[in-house]
Amino acid sequence: MWDYTDAVKDHFLKPRNVGELEGANAIGETGSLNCGDALKLYLKVNKNERILDASFMTFGCASAVASSSALTEIIKGMTLDEASKVTNDDISDYLGGLPKEKMHCSVMGQSALKKAIANFRGVQILEKPGEMVCECFDVTDLEIIDAVKANDLKTTEDVTNYLKAGGGCGKCLERIEQVIESVKAKG
Amino acid sequence: MNIIYTDNNATTKVADEVLEEMLPYFGELYGNPSSMHTFGDKVGKKLKQARQRVADFINADPDEIIFTSCGTESDNAAIFSAINAYPEKKHIITSNVEHPAINNLYKHLEKTQGYAVTYVPVDKKGRLNLALLYSSMSDNTAIASFMWANNETGVLFPIADIAKKAREKGILFHTDAVQAAGKLPIDVKANGVDMLSLSGHKIHAPKGIGVLYVKKGFKFSSFLIGGHQEKGRRGGTENTASIIGLGKACELAQKNLPVMNTRVRELRDYLQNQLLEKIPSCSVNGDLEQRLPNTVSIGFDAVEGESILLMLDREGICASSGSACTSGSLDPSHVLMAMEVPFKSAHGSIRFSLSHYNTKDEMDRIITALVPVIQKLRDMSPFWKDGRVV
Ligand SMILES: Cc1ncc(COP(=O)(O)O)c(C=O)c1O
Numbered sequence: 001m002w003d004y005t006d007a008v009k010d011h012f013l014k015p016r017n018v019g020e021l022e023g024a025n026a027i028g029e030t031g032s033l034n035c036g037d038a039l040k041l042y043l044k045v046n047k048n049e050r051i052l053d054a055s056f057m058t059f060g061c062a063s064a065v066a067s068s069s070a071l072t073e074i075i076k077g078m079t080l081d082e083a084s085k086v087t088n089d090d091i092s093d094y095l096g097g098l099p100k101e102k103m104h105c106s107v108m109g110q111s112a113l114k115k116a117i118a119n120f121r122g123v124q125i126l127e128k129p130g131e132m133v134c135e136c137f138d139v140t141d142l143e144i145i146d147a148v149k150a151n152d153l154k155t156t157e158d159v160t161n162y163l164k165a166g167g168g169c170g171k172c173l174e175r176i177e178q179v180i181e182s183v184k185a186k187g
Numbered sequence: 188m189n190i191i192y193t194d195n196n197a198t199t200k201v202a203d204e205v206l207e208e209m210l211p212y213f214g215e216l217y218g219n220p221s222s223m224h225t226f227g228d229k230v231g232k233k234l235k236q237a238r239q240r241v242a243d244f245i246n247a248d249p250d251e252i253i254f255t256s257c258g259t260e261s262d263n264a265a266i267f268s269a270i271n272a273y274p275e276k277k278h279i280i281t282s283n284v285e286h287p288a289i290n291n292l293y294k295h296l297e298k299t300q301g302y303a304v305t306y307v308p309v310d311k312k313g314r315l316n317l318a319l320l321y322s323s324m325s326d327n328t329a330i331a332s333f334m335w336a337n338n339e340t341g342v343l344f345p346i347a348d349i350a351k352k353a354r355e356k357g358i359l360f361h362t363d364a365v366q367a368a369g370k371l372p373i374d375v376k377a378n379g380v381d382m383l384s385l386s387g388h389k390i391h392a393p394k395g396i397g398v399l400y401v402k403k404g405f406k407f408s409s410f411l412i413g414g415h416q417e418k419g420r421r422g423g424t425e426n427t428a429s430i431i432g433l434g435k436a437c438e439l440a441q442k443n444l445p446v447m448n449t450r451v452r453e454l455r456d457y458l459q460n461q462l463l464e465k466i467p468s469c470s471v472n473g474d475l476e477q478r479l480p481n482t483v484s485i486g487f488d489a490v491e492g493e494s495i496l497l498m499l500d501r502e503g504i505c506a507s508s509g510s511a512c513t514s515g516s517l518d519p520s521h522v523l524m525a526m527e528v529p530f531k532s533a534h535g536s537i538r539f540s541l542s543h544y545n546t547k548d549e550m551d552r553i554i555t556a557l558v559p560v561i562q563k564l565r566d567m568s569p570f571w572k573d574g575r576v577v
Contacts, residue, residue: 012497018567033570034530036491036519040569057569061493065567 004062005096011066016073021055028116030108035137035164037064037105041071041112045120049080056112063095063102070094071109080117086110088162089151104164107147133179134165134172141179148183156180188503191549195389196338196366196482196540197507201432202391208435209393212428220425221416230427237434241398244437245364245383246374253399253407253417254430258365258386259288261399262332264410264421265361265382266292268401269330270302271408272359276329280305280358282315282344284522285334289363312474313342313526321352330359335367339522339538340473341482343367350379359405365389369440370447370479375400387429391542392436396429446543452480455541458550459483465558468576472528472536481541486523486532487561489570495537495560502556507538531576 004012021042031038037060044053054072058065070091075083088106092098098106118124130142147153147162156176160167166176192200218227220234235249242249255261266279266289279293283306296302305323308316315333324331331353333344346362353360361382364373369390375383382405387396401407401420413422459471468488487495492508499506519533528536539553565571 012494013501015567029569033489033534036530036534038569057567059489059568059570060491062497064491065494 002063002099002102004066004099007070007094007096008063008066008098011069011095012062015056015058015065015069017053017055017069017076018057019055020057021053023053024055026116026120028112028114028119030112030115031060033059036060037108039064039068039108039112041068041109041116043075043116043120045080049120051075051078051080051083060105060108061102063098063105064108066095067091067098067105067109068112071113075113080120083113084117086113100158101161103162104160107162107164133175134163137164137167139163139165141175144176144179145183148180153180191502191504191545191552193539193541193545193549193553194505194507195542196341196538198388198394199391199542200544201393202436202439204439205392205432205435209428209432212431220427221414233431234425234427237431240434241385241437244368244373244441245385245400246376247400248403250418251375251400251403253401253420254425254433255397255399255410255421256426257395257397258286258363258384258389259397260410261384261386261397262286262289262361262363263292264399265384265401266296266330266332267410268382268405268408269359269361270296270300272406273329276327277301278303278305278325278327278329280307280320280323280328280331282307282309282333283525284309284313284337284339285332286338286363286365288365289332289334290521309342309525311527313337313340313472313522314474314477315344315349317345317348320349324352324356324358328356328358330361332361332363335362335364335373336370336479336482337473337522338366339520340484340526341366341479341540342473343371343477343479345477346380347378350381354379366479366482369443370481372444375402381405387433387436390433390436390440392433393429396426396433398433443543448480451541451543451545454545454547454550455481455483455539457547458539458541458553459485461550461554462557465554466561467574468532469561470532472523472526472532482538483540484523484536484538486528487535487537488531488576489568490535490561490564492535492537494564495535495557498560498563499537499553499556502552504553504556507540508536531570 023044024042026043028041040057042055054076056068058068088110091106091109128140130140133141156173159176166173218230220231238249238252241252293304307320335346336343350360359381362380363384365386368385381402383400385398388394411422472484496508523533
């Protein structure tokens, strides 16, 4: 059984801000039924770009629900500029930490938030830059490089835990290994 | 809180009668069964009785019973022994839904020893493609091994038929009967199997004791090389208390078979049908007929298994899931994937596995608890709207 913190359990059993948000003017969606978790984030943002309210709908395990709940609590009242600096670690820290294998749940929160902000600002998130590495979970080499650098990831397992990349069919594991090696080589 | 234990395919409660039978052998009766004194021999005699009981349970001769440390060791010993007996044959046939105890061994053999493994696929109901199975048998096949019953879905494979075909082609046949034992009659002779694995902790004996049946005449080679124990086929001083417990458990399991196939089956069917009736958008994984009487795997659309389990856990209900999130991997179980169970229900699949200790009242409590749990999770799922999957 996972060693969830009391905060994770609490946010799972009593999630804050669940459901569609009336008057939402920004939405960010990430994940899918296929990959086992998904988050739809709703924001109500005023003309000064302040987040007045936030809510979520989540399909996934306890840590996915808890991460979503924590995210909405963290960003309520922030400006979009402030919110855009929220990272997956902030979400994980808010919950007193997540098991390493569940870090991707917090990454999902960060990713939905990015998309919601872009959605509000009318910015198209275009085709992701970089080369597709993991088809199962739609992860590019640039994303892997970023995650490896930011979190000092050392193994393909670490990458899978953070980004899910490589956790599906496993065909890209070798490619992920190469990406990690290339980051190491460049220092 | 009272625990409702419906995870008996994971492990079972040690029966009171089994515990009682074992206790003296943890205490004053600590002798070594091989010793040349009456004190040790007292244990030796009891061991002999246990071996007889296990043999009777599967219609084997006592000499054909090898005690091991677990089901996994039995599976490993069987496969290694087969490939040692036929070193020139580099092909193995199995299914794509086997337990990791054997599946990961094949992966290892493929990688390190150049074995070709045919993983015979199953259909949407978990049934084997027998035509493909039979056509893949060749002179180069060292062993065919198929589980008798699947641990996740309870689906049964036609062991007697496959064993017969294997025999006709001169191919050694092994079955992992870890889940079948105690739930169906197991007769090695009638089914014509060459080797068969059992595990104590699935039939109300303790963990850490297993059995490998090896048919007389097969040139078995030891997996654990050591002393003369088990007629030189498995070294290591016997786990006396557990073997004695397993003997008792086999006797009880035989007695309980009719209960398994009447009362327990009825409880399982009741639970299954009530859930299907009371919860929309859910479906049973696997064939409804060719299935263990105690098992039901049921997929709830648009919700995720770990979340369901943790909420059931709060009500004292123990079950398990075929979902990835509980195991650390990300894909749903390889069994559900092999059956092409759609993702929408595979991620939300829960297995209930009953024993004769379960009651109707417990089934009612599970049903009462599960209905609002699924509703609550669907209320927060982005894939559920207005009473259906979106
Ligand atoms: C089908 C099957 N085979 C083998 C095993 C392994 O048995 P053990 O836990 O005794 O090693 C199990 C149980 O987990 C099982 O369900």
